[in-house]
Amino acid sequence: xxxxxxxxxxxxxxxxxxxxxxxxxxxxxxxxxxxxxxxxxxxxxxxxxxxxxxxxxxxxxxxxx
Numbered sequence: 830x831x832x833x834x835x836x837x838x839x840x841x842x843x844x845x846x847x848x849x850x851x852x853x854x855x856x857x858x859x860x861x862x863x864x865x866x867x868x869x870x871x872x873x874x875x876x877x878x879x880x881x882x883x884x885x886x887x888x889x890x891x892x893x894x
Contacts (some may be wrong), residue, residue: 836890843879843887845894851879851887 843853857865858873865873879887 833892835893839887839890840894843891844876845891851884852876853879 843851845851853876855873855875855877858870862870
């Protein structure tokens with residue numbers, strides 16, 4: 830049986846931490862920023878942990894990360 834392949838689209842969007850958590854960037858922080866408050870824009874800069882249900886799927890898509 831051959832090696833499993835990494836799902837490249839997922840690899841570009843998420844990153845695994847040293848402890849094994851999967852982090853992703855938040856949405857809505859790229860354009861139309863004048864209508865958003867400073868607090869909201871600051872919070873959008875921080876990466877967020879992926880939900881537990883999605884983490885199981887991502888673990889299969891990224892077997893070697």
